[in-house]
Amino acid sequence: MAVNSPLPIAAHLTPVAGIELGHAEAGVRKPNRKDVLVMTLAPTATVAGVFTLNRFCAAPVQVCKAHLEGLHMAGAPIRALVINTGNANAGTGETGLADANAVCSALAGLLDCEAAQILPFSTGVILEPLPVARVNAGLPQALANLSADNWYNAAETIMTTDTQPKAGSATVVINGETITLTGISKGAGMIKPNMATMLGFLATDAGVSQHVLEHMVKQAADHSFNCITIDGDTSTNDSFMLIATGAAKLQVTEIDSPEYALLAEAVTNLSRSLAQMIVRDGEGATKFMTITVEQGTSIEECRKIAYSIGHSPLVKTAFFASDPNLGRILAAIGYAGVDDLDVSKLDLYLDDVLVARNGGRNPAYQEADGQRVMQQSEITVRVRLGRGDAVATIWTCDLSHDYVTINADYRS
């Protein structure tokens, strides 16, 4: 059950001209559930992505990177994406690479293109061989129901421990033309993206040239998927892909243009919404916390402190209990690794309540005020460092019994 369930998914997800989606029940890990998704792209489409920095990055991530690199070399456009759940194809060595390539080859055969024009994605259990035959057997089934109006099914297909699908649509008017954006994401545990989240796919019908799209996807990720954490575990499979089909008249070819600014803002806002849905549906989550650290000397130190608070099991269990045991936040600030931090200049707010002032308990602070805020399902923790102008914000959730239950039972 996500925080403030149901998640704010639009009643109707808008098709993006140039994209079709099909799904299959391939039985990758369990029967009778959608677990393979194919997205086909118009030949005019450009694609850019950001990927996990985990050194054990999964085989499909390695293949994706190689195929995107090949795109630069050969100019043959990406024709389709294929995503399976139930198995991450990570920690699988050379066999895993061969398996990911085999899936690309099978889909390329069906679509009459090169394997290098397919991008593969996997999510699920690590360290187990990908059941390639089952994935490939699902591909014709997925192609048989290809449709531009299939985004909701796509969002359902990529779920693992997610309790709800995550998707959104938006429009932005640029040069008098209405541009459409639709995206999906998944993820609920092993979430501390480092350049991207578990899986996110966002498409627009605008045309965007390749190098501009690469800039845009990084910008969007840095202000969305790279600002969330559930348990501090960076996945082996994190991938966030931005697709611009070019079906609209709009063509964005310059980063320093008003068109870029408008489209990038729309992409970033939808990415943020998709990223926050992941946190709201975090494994066992009952609270959604915004952590803002202000007045730092650098964004990096603000993020360090924000993540130190957001990862602390003691802070997270206190939020789960609605217990204003706020000294735990001070402790997490103190061990964040900002060695020259002068705590005597530090203020701590819980929503509008000033809890600590100049590094000590605010004399006017009443436990009842902290208690009132802690009862809410959405809470902002604000730290003012009193040493600069930098700011950083992250989003996270609490640590509950259900997190332990879900992760103790994950494979059973």
Place this chain on the structure above:
Amino acid sequence: MAVNSPLPIAAHLTPVAGIELGHAEAGVRKPNRKDVLVMTLAPTATVAGVFTLNRFCAAPVQVCKAHLEGLHMAGAPIRALVINTGNANAGTGETGLADANAVCSALAGLLDCEAAQILPFSTGVILEPLPVARVNAGLPQALANLSADNWYNAAETIMTTDTQPKAGSATVVINGETITLTGISKGAGMIKPNMATMLGFLATDAGVSQHVLEHMVKQAADHSFNCITIDGDTSTNDSFMLIATGAAKLQVTEIDSPEYALLAEAVTNLSRSLAQMIVRDGEGATKFMTITVEQGTSIEECRKIAYSIGHSPLVKTAFFASDPNLGRILAAIGYAGVDDLDVSKLDLYLDDVLVARNGGRNPAYQEADGQRVMQQSEITVRVRLGRGDAVATIWTCDLSHDYVTINADYRS
């Protein structure tokens, strides 16, 4: 309930000549429990300690450091230590410092010495004012039952969420003389010491000169309290104190001496035992894990990877579930921050079972073998990096429902 309860506490804790201990029920936070401890030292005793690196270090830690510094200046020996539970006196600003000094002054008045000859320690809730009057009212009660044979009561007095007291005694023969060591420790949550643990006190009747003792306490901490983690939360109050009373004939005055080596080894071994007791009694712990990372290029990178595994909520819940979901360990290795790690050279063992070889699943690995080891209450995770000769070992525990329960209910 600690792992493999009861903890291996000696039936009889050996008194250390030159140390007496007294305890009081002062009602610091809750009535009818021992919560104030006084340790008095012979005038010949030397004292050295290591303290938390948390920037929000508690008021008593700051006062301890100042008094140990003053010891160097004025030469007046430390005469007593005073420890309270129920309140950490951290995040309390200037008031907290005044409160810690007030306790020192009160005890100094009773012992007829200077306040600067007292070392204060506190542990408990952060961000709440220390109830000085109650602590001070307990001091005469504690002095009234001072006894050299009071170590077990002392270990009980300093408990917070600990389910069992932690203590040990050892002897070592040096130059034909039997030297005694006895120590106590406490801590079960907010445990990821950075120079020391929550609280540890170890005394020997050997004489050790001040600068030699300072070297010895760092060496012992680096191989014991600095190698454990429960939840990755570094406390504001971590302190580990080593006391050498000088009651024995042995006088250690040189670091490069056989006497130093023998005594330091005995101190380190007892420190390690006290530190491991903290992990075995970790909040909600059901498993005790030894994580060894070998063949690294530096001890630092081995520790980074070991802590990344030891802090991962996903790894810890898998151990709680006895589920050999070992890909989670690979993921934690991958995001440890060793950027040039070549995972194709990496092997992973669970006890004697080779799970992953050359970065991928060992073809001979059977899930049943992993399952067998995971059922044990004590498990070794061994990672071989294949890139150097450095080794590091840490000790940690699993993440269970009871961890969440204990920390959600801590103040209630």
